[in-house]
Amino acid sequence: MSRTMELGVHALELDVALTADRRLVLTHDLTVSAVTSADRRPIYxxxxxxxxxxxxxxxxxxxxxxxxxxxxxLPRHPDDPFALTQVPMPETRMPTLGAVLGLVNAYEAESVRLHVEL
Incomplete structure (x- = not known):
């Protein structure tokens, strides 16, 4: 997300979902996607x-x-058009909405519009 802020965007569109422990996380899908996510280890x-x-x-x-x-x-198939436009950022963790709002504040980006989809 900091890379996005450094680009000087004017608006952010965020999809959020509620976790089992009632935290808001940024994710486009309601299930953990095999295209954009990889298991690393269990919590215990x-x-x-x-x-x-x-x-x-x-x-x-x-x-x-x-x-x-x-x-x-991970491309779904060889012709996946999004695979060419999205840059992998290995070792990225799923952010919370609060962390992203804190980042917007840290960049003093008061003029950036936020579109939050619940």
Missing amino acids: AGDPLYPYVGKPINALTLAQLRTLDVGVR
Whole structure:
């Protein structure tokens, strides 16, 4: 997200979902996407919900979601047009809405419009 702010954007469109422990995270999908997310490790040994990819966001806690690498971009098929336009950011963690709002504040970007989709 800091890369986005450094580009000097005028607006941010954010999709949010509620986790099992009632935290708002930024994600476009209501399930953990295998296209944009990769399992790295369970939050604890024997976690029955692991692997997390493919699970509903609202069934997982923030701690579980933060173990995922959400900076990957795996093409669904060779002709996936988005694979060419999105830059992978390995080791990126799923951000909370609060963290993003804090980042907007840190960049003193009061003129950036926020469009939050619930």
